[in-house]
Amino acid sequence: MSEFGFVRLDGSMANDLSVVNSARVSFAQSSEELDEKAKGLINFLMRERHGTPFEHNAFRFHIKCPLFVAREWFRHRIGSFNEFSARYSLVEDDFFAPAKEHVRTQAGKPGAYMFEPVSEEIAENTILDIEEVNAYCYEAYQKLIDKGIAKELARTVLPVSMYTQFYWTVNARALMNFLSLRNHQTAQLDIRLYAEKVEEIFQEQMPVTYQSWVANGRVSP
Amino acid sequence: MSEFGFVRLDGSMANDLSVVNSARVSFAQSSEELDEKAKGLINFLMRERHGTPFEHNAFRFHIKCPLFVAREWFRHRIGSFNEFSARYSLVEDDFFAPAKEHVRTQAGKPGAYMFEPVSEEIAENTILDIEEVNAYCYEAYQKLIDKGIAKELARTVLPVSMYTQFYWTVNARALMNFLSLRNHQTAQLDIRLYAEKVEEIFQEQMPVTYQSWVANGRVSP
Amino acid sequence: MSEFGFVRLDGSMANDLSVVNSARVSFAQSSEELDEKAKGLINFLMRERHGTPFEHNAFRFHIKCPLFVAREWFRHRIGSFNEFSARYSLVEDDFFAPAKEHVRTQAGKPGAYMFEPVSEEIAENTILDIEEVNAYCYEAYQKLIDKGIAKELARTVLPVSMYTQFYWTVNARALMNFLSLRNHQTAQLDIRLYAEKVEEIFQEQMPVTYQSWVANGRVSP
Amino acid sequence: MSEFGFVRLDGSMANDLSVVNSARVSFAQSSEELDEKAKGLINFLMRERHGTPFEHNAFRFHIKCPLFVAREWFRHRIGSFNEFSARYSLVEDDFFAPAKEHVRTQAGKPGAYMFEPVSEEIAENTILDIEEVNAYCYEAYQKLIDKGIAKELARTVLPVSMYTQFYWTVNARALMNFLSLRNHQTAQLDIRLYAEKVEEIFQEQMPVTYQSWVANGRVSP
Numbered sequence: 001m002s003e004f005g006f007v008r009l010d011g012s013m014a015n016d017l018s019v020v021n022s023a024r025v026s027f028a029q030s031s032e033e034l035d036e037k038a039k040g041l042i043n044f045l046m047r048e049r050h051g052t053p054f055e056h057n058a059f060r061f062h063i064k065c066p067l068f069v070a071r072e073w074f075r076h077r078i079g080s081f082n083e084f085s086a087r088y089s090l091v092e093d094d095f096f097a098p099a100k101e102h103v104r105t106q107a108g109k110p111g112a113y114m115f116e117p118v119s120e121e122i123a124e125n126t127i128l129d130i131e132e133v134n135a136y137c138y139e140a141y142q143k144l145i146d147k148g149i150a151k152e153l154a155r156t157v158l159p160v161s162m163y164t165q166f167y168w169t170v171n172a173r174a175l176m177n178f179l180s181l182r183n184h185q186t187a188q189l190d191i192r193l194y195a196e197k198v199e200e201i202f203q204e205q206m207p208v209t210y211q212s213w214v215a216n217g218r219v220s221p
Numbered sequence: 222m223s224e225f226g227f228v229r230l231d232g233s234m235a236n237d238l239s240v241v242n243s244a245r246v247s248f249a250q251s252s253e254e255l256d257e258k259a260k261g262l263i264n265f266l267m268r269e270r271h272g273t274p275f276e277h278n279a280f281r282f283h284i285k286c287p288l289f290v291a292r293e294w295f296r297h298r299i300g301s302f303n304e305f306s307a308r309y310s311l312v313e314d315d316f317f318a319p320a321k322e323h324v325r326t327q328a329g330k331p332g333a334y335m336f337e338p339v340s341e342e343i344a345e346n347t348i349l350d351i352e353e354v355n356a357y358c359y360e361a362y363q364k365l366i367d368k369g370i371a372k373e374l375a376r377t378v379l380p381v382s383m384y385t386q387f388y389w390t391v392n393a394r395a396l397m398n399f400l401s402l403r404n405h406q407t408a409q410l411d412i413r414l415y416a417e418k419v420e421e422i423f424q425e426q427m428p429v430t431y432q433s434w435v436a437n438g439r440v441s442p
Numbered sequence: 443m444s445e446f447g448f449v450r451l452d453g454s455m456a457n458d459l460s461v462v463n464s465a466r467v468s469f470a471q472s473s474e475e476l477d478e479k480a481k482g483l484i485n486f487l488m489r490e491r492h493g494t495p496f497e498h499n500a501f502r503f504h505i506k507c508p509l510f511v512a513r514e515w516f517r518h519r520i521g522s523f524n525e526f527s528a529r530y531s532l533v534e535d536d537f538f539a540p541a542k543e544h545v546r547t548q549a550g551k552p553g554a555y556m557f558e559p560v561s562e563e564i565a566e567n568t569i570l571d572i573e574e575v576n577a578y579c580y581e582a583y584q585k586l587i588d589k590g591i592a593k594e595l596a597r598t599v600l601p602v603s604m605y606t607q608f609y610w611t612v613n614a615r616a617l618m619n620f621l622s623l624r625n626h627q628t629a630q631l632d633i634r635l636y637a638e639k640v641e642e643i644f645q646e647q648m649p650v651t652y653q654s655w656v657a658n659g660r661v662s663p
Numbered sequence: 664m665s666e667f668g669f670v671r672l673d674g675s676m677a678n679d680l681s682v683v684n685s686a687r688v689s690f691a692q693s694s695e696e697l698d699e700k701a702k703g704l705i706n707f708l709m710r711e712r713h714g715t716p717f718e719h720n721a722f723r724f725h726i727k728c729p730l731f732v733a734r735e736w737f738r739h740r741i742g743s744f745n746e747f748s749a750r751y752s753l754v755e756d757d758f759f760a761p762a763k764e765h766v767r768t769q770a771g772k773p774g775a776y777m778f779e780p781v782s783e784e785i786a787e788n789t790i791l792d793i794e795e796v797n798a799y800c801y802e803a804y805q806k807l808i809d810k811g812i813a814k815e816l817a818r819t820v821l822p823v824s825m826y827t828q829f830y831w832t833v834n835a836r837a838l839m840n841f842l843s844l845r846n847h848q849t850a851q852l853d854i855r856l857y858a859e860k861v862e863e864i865f866q867e868q869m870p871v872t873y874q875s876w877v878a879n880g881r882v883s884p
Binding site: 066071074075077087088096103104105115118129130133134137140144147149150152153155156158159160161188190 | 325350358369
């Protein structure tokens with residue numbers, strides 16, 4: 001039982017210069033280095049929401065997260081996914097349970113929810129409750145498998161807290177859209193923890209683009 | 222507990238003539254009726270895999286199915302989805318359990334699995350096992366809700382057998398791709414039951430296109 | 443020679459209620475009519491940029507416009523296109539020339555161009571110049587055709603002012619994105635004339651969505 | 664005047680191993696090298712048309728080609744484009760004219776065209792005809808520019824033989840689809856010359872995938 005899987009950059013073709021050069025092809029020009037004028041161009045493109053020059057790059061991530069997080073992730077259609085299949089492989093005994101400080105209650109109304117912490121006692125017994133369900137379901141799954149039931153049918157008794165893993169390949173424009181939605185206060189906390197890791201990697205790989213995106217309100221261009 | 226939710230056509234802009242006219246714009250021509258020559262054109266386009274004329278139509282479906290089926294459905298990126306959210310609403314006590322004749326065991330190796338029925342006794346107690354897990358998990362979910370835990374966190378204890386519902390809007394080209402994969406012997410049986418219903422609706426709405434697709438090996442153009 | 447071709451709605455599956463119902467599926471609810479609460483929901487979705495509920499509809503347009511306008515149009519990837527082909531059919535003697543009041547000069551610098559009218563005399567002789575090129579090129583094209591040169595090669599001498607026609611099928615979300623860019627002061631005037639017609643049709647078909655989009659700054663959700 | 668521009672690989676994140684590892688994530692497995700079993704897996708995926716594992720890579724091309732070729736290229740929606748803009752920059756005196764051996768006539772009927780060479784004399788004077796139009800149009804363009812007419816309007820007199828350039832970023836799955844259509848006997852010869860260069864680069868970067876694609880009939884998975 002753990003709260004977090006992993007976010008690993010498996011490969012990339014990403015640098016700020018590709019933004020500049022794919023934009024400058026409009027003028028039949030190109031650059032070999034990222035000078036101040038080039039940085040200004042990136043900021044202009046971001047501010048004016050000229051998004052296409054931010055597509056000429058790629059990030060390939062390998063991610064492990066709970067299924068209910070993956071469900072939100074896979075809604076992002078501009079990108080490529082391949083995922084673990086419980087039709088083909090046995091699911092391992094590996095499930096999500098929240099950290100104590102992340103057990104929460106909900107206040108407010110639709111469109112404007114607020115989440116607030118619960119007492120330490122409730123947090124602790126909530127975690128125990130969740131772990132108990134996870135263990136119970138996994139045992140039921142194993143029992144069905146042992147009985148010879150097809151994996152694809154046996155897995156239907158597993159909770160959405162089960163861990164899954166996948167490859168995700170995406171360009172910076174779609175990545176910024178993902179981050180603007182998933183590393184945002186209205187996102188579910190559990191996916192935010194992953195989006196924060198993704199954001200760190202994005203910042204390392206394309207620092208000028210990243211700074212410009214933050215400076216322009218974290219709106220995907 | 223039931224094996225099937227529903228597939229409902231909520232709206233459509235679909236007819237075979239739109240295929241013909243969007244193809245004939247290549248020649249600056251159009252037709253008002255679907256004569257034999259027009260039918261021949263549809264067959265030519267299908268056979269030669271000129272896919273774009275099959276995109277000028279739309280089907281809006283309202284679907285209710287188990288979450289593990291929806292997970293496969295949402296992998297189809299060319300189309301639009303909006304789904305029930307267990308972040309915002311309470312999940313109802315409504316879960317999948319297979320029909321007796323659909324409880325199955327798996328034989329063969331990766332890439333060439335075979336599914337075979339089990340004995341009536343095993344089928345019956347498998348259904349009982351699954352229903353027991355469903356009931357157990359739903360009770361745990363309600364207990365967490367009663368304790369004040371946020372819906373988005375409480376739902377993590379629910380199994381992928383829970384029912385969800387969604388709107389899906391898709392064009393005939395993407396629909397044929399969906400059907401070629403999901404109403405196919407290698408698809409998981411549980412999604413095939415839905416794909417069969419979708420196929421019936423497609424056949425009713427675009428009968429000439431449908432016949433041509435079947436005659437050409439059910440390959441999406 | 444003319445400045446404008448046509449924009450014709452060939453079919454649609456579009457109404458404001460589909461936005462409401464595809465959004466309300468999040469709560470497992472639906473409506474049969476568009477009351478004030480439903481209108482408020484559309485406005486909320488637009489303002490908060492929840493874009494997916496605006497995808498469950500479709501517009502099929504038949505458009506005739508100059509090739510240099512079509513070139514800008516086809517950059518919009520979320521949608522379906524089928525176009526006249528000069529590989530298969532003879533191009534007709536039908537070319538764009540600007541209206542006198544639309545002949546313009548350009549001032550300002552990259553990223554902030556301004557366009558200003560020219561004198562009546564220059565406008566008139568510019569139109570004559572353009573018409574002369576169109577006639578010259580079309581004659582050269584016919585000469586190559588008469589000589590037996592393949593249509594696909596002969597057409598290379600035709601100017602981008604030539605008229606083309608195409609079918610375009612698109613949903614309201616992508617349509618709003620198109621309008622936000624192409625019916626905007628930074629768009630080329632010649633495509634704006636078309637975008638204005640598209641906007642009128644959009645307004646007729648989905649009036650509540652349209653009003654909400656305008657009220658929220660014409661930003662695609 | 665020339666028949667060919669260029670195809671340049673500007674960057675890539677492409678290797679056969681990414682196909683294997685993104686497929687093996689289905690089984691929660693991965694490889695560090697491309698052994699025989701891995702090659703067999705690539706062939707299996709290609710043959711059975713499991714296309715998604717071929718998406719976890721990227722090629723960024725810089726291409727210069729005539730506008731009528733670019734028009735066909737830009738119809739491929741799964742990928743990213745940024746192009747030279749004749750709204751912002753002056754067009755150079757750089758136009759396509761066919762090589763003598765590529766001047767052709769067309770026989771056959773729609774859907775089954777054949778192209779045949781013409782006599783040397785016709786080939787030669789066709790090239791002269793085309794070059795004359797190019798020169799005439801460019802002079803008309805310059806005259807409009809000198810008169811102060813906006814670039815975006817002046818360019819309307821230029822023929823589709825004019826050269827343009829663009830960045831194109833695409834994954835291997837979409838690339839194979841492009842090659843299956845554009846390096847095919849039914850494609851226009853002029854784009855085939857470019858598709859051949861693209862194919863060479865694809866072969867160098869992902870040799871196992873390439874061989875498998877060829878062995879399986881050049882059908883995009």
